[in-house]
Amino acid sequence: MNVCIVGTGYVGLVSAACFAEMGNNVVCVDVNPAVVKTLREGHVHIYEPGLEEMVRRNSQEGRLTFTTSLEDGLKDALTVFITVGTPCREDGSCDLQYVHAVAREVGQKMTSRKIVVDKSTVPVGTADQVRAIVAAELEARGEDIPFDVVSNPEFLKEGDAVNDFMKPDRVILGTDNPETAEAMRSLYAPFARSREKLITMGIRSAEMTKYAANCLLATKISFINEVANICEKVGADVRDVRLGIGSDHRIGYHFIYPGVGYGGSCFPKDVKALITTALENGHTPSLLQAVDSVNDAQKLSIARKVEEYFANQGGVEGKTIALWGLAFKANTDDIREAPALVMIRRLTEQGMRVRAFDPVAADNTRKALEGNDLVEIVSEQYEALDGADALAVVTEWNQFRKPDFALVKEKLSAPILFDGRNLYSPSEMAQNGFAYFSIGRPNPKTC
Numbered sequence: 001m002n003v004c005i006v007g008t009g010y011v012g013l014v015s016a017a018c019f020a021e022m023g024n025n026v027v028c029v030d031v032n033p034a035v036v037k038t039l040r041e042g043h044v045h046i047y048e049p050g051l052e053e054m055v056r057r058n059s060q061e062g063r064l065t066f067t068t069s070l071e072d073g074l075k076d077a078l079t080v081f082i083t084v085g086t087p088c089r090e091d092g093s094c095d096l097q098y099v100h101a102v103a104r105e106v107g108q109k110m111t112s113r114k115i116v117v118d119k120s121t122v123p124v125g126t127a128d129q130v131r132a133i134v135a136a137e138l139e140a141r142g143e144d145i146p147f148d149v150v151s152n153p154e155f156l157k158e159g160d161a162v163n164d165f166m167k168p169d170r171v172i173l174g175t176d177n178p179e180t181a182e183a184m185r186s187l188y189a190p191f192a193r194s195r196e197k198l199i200t201m202g203i204r205s206a207e208m209t210k211y212a213a214n215c216l217l218a219t220k221i222s223f224i225n226e227v228a229n230i231c232e233k234v235g236a237d238v239r240d241v242r243l244g245i246g247s248d249h250r251i252g253y254h255f256i257y258p259g260v261g262y263g264g265s266c267f268p269k270d271v272k273a274l275i276t277t278a279l280e281n282g283h284t285p286s287l288l289q290a291v292d293s294v295n296d297a298q299k300l301s302i303a304r305k306v307e308e309y310f311a312n313q314g315g316v317e318g319k320t321i322a323l324w325g326l327a328f329k330a331n332t333d334d335i336r337e338a339p340a341l342v343m344i345r346r347l348t349e350q351g352m353r354v355r356a357f358d359p360v361a362a363d364n365t366r367k368a369l370e371g372n373d374l375v376e377i378v379s380e381q382y383e384a385l386d387g388a389d390a391l392a393v394v395t396e397w398n399q400f401r402k403p404d405f406a407l408v409k410e411k412l413s414a415p416i417l418f419d420g421r422n423l424y425s426p427s428e429m430a431q432n433g434f435a436y437f438s439i440g441r442p443n444p445k446t447c
Ligand code: UDX
Pocket: 154, 155, 156, 157, 158, 159, 214, 217, 221, 254, 255, 256, 257, 258, 259, 260, 261, 262, 263, 264, 265, 266, 267, 328, 329
């Protein structure tokens, strides 16, 4: 099958590489000539395990090509995927200008039947807008070329996106047209271990499914973070509580780890967008509003513990904190909505110095925090500890799981550790002589 993918961000590039891997001919279109040049040279401009190798191999074998020309991309393709950005506006709504622009250009340039696929996460009703835009452009050209629009939301986790695409839990196909549904099912059949994984539904239900899935996952995280905060107050241990509730199979153990709040390009944006959609349609989504505000507060949970600790030493001003982890989670260089950044801004506003390390997110963070003289990003994990008064671990990178605690202790001016991901055992930390503060677990000194 010939496939055109418009937009080579995480979703577009992963989809393109995986479709090509299954033997399809894929043309990727991006407006940015620098990105197209990089990709043509076999390099990937984003960090995603396994992606570069897959892109390179499929490019070499001629199934995956890159261009800035949508005309070239559309020429032979039946399916055209829209995978451009849908950033969040100040008011929480979704900015659809890039999606609309692609729809316009498709309508202006298509010369044969197309299935236009919305893969970007877009508010309910967007597929209808895309259909209207393409139709208007065709009408303006006086052309009557058949086309259809499908909602096919993605469920890719950064850091594991290739795997998620190759072995999906489900593929959602939002269309009422049986012929379109069959073409989409045939494209996705090689990825689905059984046909039941290809779920066809109405276009608005498909759009809503994406938001409902991400909002439920975000709710699980805010829920367990709320429970963790209560645990801290009442002397309970959230690790045990998670095991206790997760053993009920209706609840489960997965995706219910407390921490520093959810970040990334999806959950914060999607929760806010669904709140906006609900309000615009006359419903007050109290639960989602609470999920959002619990998360905002949770991103500051470690900063608050740091402030409390140093309160009786004249506050954090003039002190230095070493910070391990900047990305919003492990295995990505993505710092969008990252709790570490929120924490850094809060502590530096009060005059605290930060020495931070992240295996892959350093460059992105340098750009994001440019001009903040209190922050230094270092290139080695233990170098961050030089001259620091305490260590805070904010991202759960594997290399932070078993550190050399003797070296940590030697380098810090005092053995104080704040753990935003519950990576270490409170009792072991107490044995190692650390003042240790984590999320939702009793402080070892008080056990
Ligand atoms: C998410 C969805 O999982 C994916 O299906 C969707 O397509 C895009 O959004 P992603 O943003 O890449 O993927 O990250 P994910 O692994 O889901 O984590 C999101 C955030 O939740 C991270 O900040 C992570 O640290 C946090 N999290 C996750 C927790 O705090 N606790 C958990 O138990 C799980």
